[in-house]
Amino acid sequence: MTEESIIKELTLQCRKAPLQNGIGDDCALIADQQVVSTDTMVEGVHFDDRLSAEDVGWKIVAVNASDIAAMGRAPNWATLNISVSESIKPEWIASFARGMRMALSTWSIVLVGGDVVRTNGPIIISMTMGGIGRTKPIWRSGAEIGNGVFVTGNLGEAAAGFFEKNNEEGLRRLRRPRPPIEMIVNLGSIGIPTAMMDLSDGLHKDLLRLCEASDVGAYIDADVIHKGPAIANIKDPLAYQTSFGEDYEFLFTANPDMEQLIRQVARRYRVRVTQIGKVISTPKEGPRAYLRGMDWPKSLFQHFSK
Amino acid sequence: MTEESIIKELTLQCRKAPLQNGIGDDCALIADQQVVSTDTMVEGVHFDDRLSAEDVGWKIVAVNASDIAAMGRAPNWATLNISVSESIKPEWIASFARGMRMALSTWSIVLVGGDVVRTNGPIIISMTMGGIGRTKPIWRSGAEIGNGVFVTGNLGEAAAGFFEKNNEEGLRRLRRPRPPIEMIVNLGSIGIPTAMMDLSDGLHKDLLRLCEASDVGAYIDADVIHKGPAIANIKDPLAYQTSFGEDYEFLFTANPDMEQLIRQVARRYRVRVTQIGKVISTPKEGPRAYLRGMDWPKSLFQHFSK
Known part of the structure; x- marks a missing residue:
């Protein structure tokens, strides 16, 4: 079953x-x-x-x-x-x-x-x-057309720890995920994100869920996704960044006017926040997330036992 | 371990x-x-x-x-x-x-x-x-000397279902415990019980826990514990009633002046409530629960797999 x-x-x-x-x-x-x-x-x-x-x-x-x-x-x-x-x-x-x-x-x-x-x-x-919390909860369903799509931290490092030999930084991320909780709670408390979720199954799957819940589409620019130290030397890290998971970083959408404020909060908590794309109207084929100019890498998800 | x-x-x-x-x-x-x-x-x-x-x-x-x-x-x-x-x-x-x-x-x-x-x-x-709830929670630690000790329902029936062959009523109780939740919530909301807990490990063990939390002793009259249909034909059901568990009835203490009110609430919900003993001052040897004139039967607790 x-x-x-x-x-x-x-x-x-x-x-x-x-x-x-x-x-x-x-x-x-x-x-x-x-x-x-x-x-x-x-x-x-x-x-x-x-x-x-x-x-x-x-x-x-x-x-x-x-x-x-x-x-x-x-x-x-x-x-x-x-x-x-x-x-x-x-x-x-x-x-x-x-x-x-x-x-x-x-x-x-x-x-x-x-x-x-x-x-x-x-x-x-x-x-x-x-x-x-004192303010209203932030659901996955609030993304609005024209919003920016943002992520915290470095994606794909846990995947590098899982697949690469002796990738110590990646293993550390796999073993000890450290979601930037204080920063996100602060951002939430001032009502910045319109929709939010954590990245546990990889950007591709999780963003699709957000698009479905909000009934919108999203365009992502793969080049903008930051490459952290664990994947700095890997030739084509896009699959690690989008199609494995275990990141425990945050994905959120927000009005693009808020970008300054978001950067300010992020700086205070020393958290990286990157705008990686934007929310578009629902495609004819239904809620979808696209990578600009290419296909999503195929899913790398495996359980530990495999 | x-x-x-x-x-x-x-x-x-x-x-x-x-x-x-x-x-x-x-x-x-x-x-x-x-x-x-x-x-x-x-x-x-x-x-x-x-x-x-x-x-x-x-x-x-x-x-x-x-x-x-x-x-x-x-x-x-x-x-x-x-x-x-x-x-x-x-x-x-x-x-x-x-x-x-x-x-x-x-x-x-x-x-x-x-x-x-x-x-x-x-x-x-x-x-x-x-x-x-709107009123304050009822802990195990509030029993006072002179309080009555009360139980709901029929104790020992799940034990009879576990140990006796073809005891259908007992098996029903073992399979479908039906704690009198509405009645107990009502009794709690009007502040009647001074201490309360549910009976999951048997009267002996659970009452001892209540006595320890409240730093008191208790005297129980075994004859008063009601014998429900599942144990009506069993010669000496005391071990079932006190030393097995799975009853999911309630044990509580209350000021004896409240007995009338307790009976009234119990009647409204068609729940049996029995005063089976009273709270006494802490014995020299520490918090204890005694059966009047006899020893507690030895524990019958076993997991299903045994």
């Missing part, structure tokens, strides 16, 4: 909930300006020996916090569900806990509860996280 | 949070009058072929809603994390979803999000649930 068909079955009744209050965005709204998000990491699927236990602890927090921030909220609480075998080593747990605590404290998130269960299968870690 | 040592390691830093705002009660407080709770069910550990997929879907909602109601809150949103193998049957998912939806709609809870992942291990289902 595919994940899509399982999700469809499980959410059969939930479709009656307004799109913006349920399944389909980075988070769901649960109360006045509060959002919740959840993510699972499975040993052998979402991590293997390339990630230490400490990396896994860091990453489960980072990926959830990234979803919360993508709504313009500040993450503030989390619960943890962890399934491990009887023979789990105390060192693994201690190291996982250390990585998790480092990330929780980096973004001022309190672990409020959880559940530990036994399994004879792989280690499975689920984290559910909540976030708050 | 034991669950206790894993939890200790994971919550190392969380101890600084006030007890009432973190790990150790049924739920954690996340904002003004809002609570969150999480629970995991593992195939072979928390369920086996005795539970249909529909039962599992019902039960994951019921056990979480029970935790929320035990704080005097009404459950209102949930997220679901489910780990299944590639070869999961569509019928299993459809049946699980049906059971989950029936329970969600019974208690007016909205599924707001979730995550489906692949595993080659057993099915693992985690649900995180939130609840709201």
Whole structure:
């Protein structure tokens, strides 16, 4: 059974909930300006020996916090569900806990509860996280024709760490994603992004989702996508930058008049923000994202176990 | 590694949070009058072929809603994390979803999000649930000397379903726990219980936890504990009633003057409430719960797989 068909079955009744209050965005709204998000990491699927236990602890927090921030909220609480075998080593747990605590404290998130269960299968870690904010949440569906398309940070570095031998900078990005949460929450709090999401599945897939939710098209200029240190020496890094994922940077659209203000906020937090394209009206063939003058590279996505 | 040592390691830093705002009660407080709770069910550990997929879907909602109601809150949103193998049957998912939806709609809870992942291990289902209320939450720590000790419903029936052959009523209780959530939320909203929790591990263990949190003792009169239909023909059902769990009924303490009012609310919701004992001052040997004139039966707790 595919994940899509399982999700469809499980959410059969939930479709009656307004799109913006349920399944389909980075988070769901649960109360006045509060959002919740959840993510699972499975040993052998979402991590293997390339990630230490400490990396896994860091990453489960980072990926959830990234979803919360993508709504313009500040993450503030989390619960943890962890399934491990009887023979789990105390060192693994201690190291996982250390990585998790480092990330929780980096973004001022309190672990409020959880559940530990036994399994004879792989280690499975689920984290559910909540976030708050005073302004209205930023959904994927708000992109307007004429908006600029912006991304934070350097795309494709985690992919380089995954595929290239001895690419230390890339591996560091794969193991310890560091989404610029404070900067994005600040940008959200002053109402700059019209639509936003985090980049977990790669620019191509994620931008298409944003276009679909907003019912628009997008034109992207591949040359403008910044090449960070991990891919500086790679001949044709476009596939890494657009078609793998694990970036945990942010994709957002905003009125082009706001560019000055965006640069100002970005500078204050020392975060790179690049305008990589713009929002266009819905193409005849439906919401689409185009690369100017070329096709998108084919998807590089693979689970760790492959 | 034991669950206790894993939890200790994971919550190392969380101890600084006030007890009432973190790990150790049924739920954690996340904002003004809002609570969150999480629970995991593992195939072979928390369920086996005795539970249909529909039962599992019902039960994951019921056990979480029970935790929320035990704080005097009404459950209102949930997220679901489910780990299944590639070869999961569509019928299993459809049946699980049906059971989950029936329970969600019974208690007016909205599924707001979730995550489906692949595993080659057993099915693992985690649900995180939130609840709201206008009055202050009811913790385990508020029991006062002289309070009555009350329980809802019939204890020990799930145990009878687990251990006895062909005990259909018991099996029904094991498969479809139906905690009297509306009645307990109502009782909580008018501030009756001084301390409360749900009965998931059996009266003996759970009452001891309440006594420890409140730093009190308790005397229980075994004869008064009601014998429901599933244990009516069993000679000595005390071990089932006190030392197994899976009851998902509520245990609470209240001022004895409130008994009339409690009976009135209980009658309105057609829920059995029984005063089974009273709160006494902390015994010399520390917080303890005693059975009047006898010892507690030894623990019957076993996972499904044993």
